[in-house]
Amino acid sequence: xxxxxxxxxxxxxxxxxxxxxxxxxxxxxxxxxxxxxxxxxxxxxxxxxxxxxxxxxxxxxxxxxxxxxxxxxxxxxxxxxxxxxxxxxxxxxxxxxxxxxxxxxxxxxxxxxxxxxxxxxxxxxxxxxxxxxxxxxxxxxxxxxxxxxxxxxxxxxxxxxxxxxxxxxxxxxxxxxxxxxxxxxxxxxxxxxxxxxxxxxxxx
Amino acid sequence: xxxxxxxxxxxxxxxxxxxxxxxxxxxxxxxxxxxxxxxxxxxxxxxxxxxxxxxxxxxxxxxxxxxxxxxxxxxxxxxxxxxxxxxxxxxxxxxxxxxxxxxxxxxxxxxxxxxxxxxxxxxxxxxxxxxxxxxxxxxxxxxxxxxxxxxxxxxxxxxxxxxxxxxxxxxxxxxxxxxxxxxxxxxxxx
Numbered sequence: 001x002x003x004x005x006x007x008x009x010x011x012x013x014x015x016x017x018x019x020x021x022x023x024x025x026x027x028x029x030x031x032x033x034x035x036x037x038x039x040x041x042x043x044x045x046x047x048x049x050x051x052x053x054x055x056x057x058x059x060x061x062x063x064x065x066x067x068x069x070x071x072x073x074x075x076x077x078x079x080x081x082x083x084x085x086x087x088x089x090x091x092x093x094x095x096x097x098x099x100x101x102x103x104x105x106x107x108x109x110x111x112x113x114x115x116x117x118x119x120x121x122x123x124x125x126x127x128x129x130x131x132x133x134x135x136x137x138x139x140x141x142x143x144x145x146x147x148x149x150x151x152x153x154x155x156x157x158x159x160x161x162x163x164x165x166x167x168x169x170x171x172x173x174x175x176x177x178x179x180x181x182x183x184x185x186x187x188x189x190x191x192x193x194x195x196x197x198x199x200x201x202x203x204x
Numbered sequence: 205x206x207x208x209x210x211x212x213x214x215x216x217x218x219x220x221x222x223x224x225x226x227x228x229x230x231x232x233x234x235x236x237x238x239x240x241x242x243x244x245x246x247x248x249x250x251x252x253x254x255x256x257x258x259x260x261x262x263x264x265x266x267x268x269x270x271x272x273x274x275x276x277x278x279x280x281x282x283x284x285x286x287x288x289x290x291x292x293x294x295x296x297x298x299x300x301x302x303x304x305x306x307x308x309x310x311x312x313x314x315x316x317x318x319x320x321x322x323x324x325x326x327x328x329x330x331x332x333x334x335x336x337x338x339x340x341x342x343x344x345x346x347x348x349x350x351x352x353x354x355x356x357x358x359x360x361x362x363x364x365x366x367x368x369x370x371x372x373x374x375x376x377x378x379x380x381x382x383x384x385x386x387x388x389x390x391x392x393x394x
Contacts, residue, residue: 011287035319036350061322062357087335088322091290096319109287119287138286139329145292204355 002170002185003112006050009058010112011119013089015082016182017097018104021071024080025197027101028069031093032199036065040201047192059085063204067093070196074188077181081189098125106180110170120169122176124151133159135168144168153179285337288346291324296344297364300392304364305344312347320350322357332382333359339381343374360386367391 003012017024033040047053047070056068067084084090089109098105104126111118121134131148142164150156153176159167177184291309295302305326312321323335325346330339333348333356345362361378365371371389378387 031319036352086322088288088290088324090322091324092313092318092321095313116284117286132292134289134292136287136289138289143289143294145289145294147292203350 003110008054010115012110014108015094016106017080017082019080020078021080025069031096037201040199043198044195047196050190057083057085061086064200064202066198066200068196068198070192072189073191073193074186075182102127108173110173120173122168122173133168135164283337284335285329285331288323288325289328291326293326296327301364304392308345308362321347323348330381333357341377343378358386362388364390364392
C-alpha cells in the first residue's frame with residue numbers, strides 16, 4: 001500500500017490540477033501570499049522522490065504553513081500536484097483556487113487502514129460541477145457520502161457494497177486516478193519534472 | 205518530585221523524536237513516551253496533539269485528566285477525534301436546521317479569511333483546536349481559524365436551535381468542554 005511503502009504517515013491529502021505548472025504557481029501564489037503573515041518565501045528545488053515528503057506534510061501547521069507544487073515526471077500532460085502540511089491539506093486554499101480560476105482539479109485523501117479513523121475521499125471539480133465520494137469512520141460508525149453525478153471512470157457497483165470501507169478506499173481511488181492516466185504508485189510521480197516550488201511562511 | 209517512571213504506548217506507527225523531558229515515538233504512529241514527573245507531562249501534552257494516546261496510570265494521567273475535569277463523562281479525553289468531514293455530511297436535523305448549517309458553511313467559504321480556515325466539521329463530536337476530542341456532543345458546525353493577533357489557531361463551534369433554552373444548554377456544554385473555544389449560538393426563526 002502506498003502509505004506504508006512510501007511514507008511514514010498515516011494519511012495523505014493531495015490535489016491534482018490540470019494546468020501548466022507556471023500558471024498554477026502564479027495563481028496559487030496570488031492567493032496564498034495574501035494569507036497568514038503575508039510574508040511568504042519561495043524555494044525552488046528538484047523533488048527527488050516520496051521520501052522527502054513525509055517530513056514535509058507532518059510538520060506542525062502551528063509553526064509554519066507550507067505547500068509544495070510540482071509536475072510529476074511520470075505524467076505526460078500538464079498536471080500539477082499540490083501538497084500542504086496543513087492538517088486538512090489546506091482545503092480552503094484549493095476551494096478558493098477553484099472558485100477563482102476554474103481549473104479542473106482532483107482532490108484525494110488516502111488513509112492507513114489501521115488508523116483510528118480512516119478517511120478515503122475522491123473529489124473531482126470542473127466547470128460542469130463537482131463529484132464527491134467518501135467513506136470515513138466518524139466516531140464509532142462508518143459513513144458513506146456521495147454527491148454530484150457519477151463520472152464515466154467510476155465503478156458505481158462499489159458504492160452498493162455492504163461494508164462501507166469497501167465502497168471507496170485507497171485501492172479504488174488509485175484505480176480511478178489510473179483511469180485518468182495518473183499513477184501515484186509510479187516512483188516517478190514523486191519526482192519533479194524540473195523544479196518543484198515550495199511556498200512557506202513562519203507563523204511564530 | 206515524582207520519581208515513578210511513566211510509559212505511554214499508543215497503537216500507531218511513526219518516527220522517534222525527543223520532546224520535552226521524554227522521548228516520543230509519534231506523528232501518526234506508535235507513540236511511546238518515557239519520562240518522569242512534570243517533565244513527562246510536558247512531553248505527553250505535546251504528543252497527544254498528534255497521536256491517539258492510551259493513558260497509563262499514575263500522576264501523568266491525573267494531571268492530564270484534571271484539565272478535562274468537567275468534560276462529558278465517558279469521553280476519551282486526549283484522543284484525537286475523527287477526521288474533519290470538511291462540512292460535507294448527510295442532512296442533519298430538519299430542513300431549516302440543515303439549511304442553516306449548510307448556509308453557514310457557504311458563508312464561511314465566501315469569507316475573506318477563508319484561506320486561514322481549516323478542519324471544517326458538520327455534526328461531528330466536539331474537538332479542540334488540536335483536533336483532540338473534548339466531548340460526546342456534536343456541535344452543528346466546527347472549524348479552526350488562524351488568530352493573527354494571538355498567533356495561534358482558534359477553534360469555533362456553531363449551534364442552531366429552535367428555542368433559547370436549548371441554545372443556552374448547547375453553549376454551556378461547549379464552553380465546559382473547551383473553555384478556549386469560540387461559540388456562536390443561533391436561534392432559528394419559523
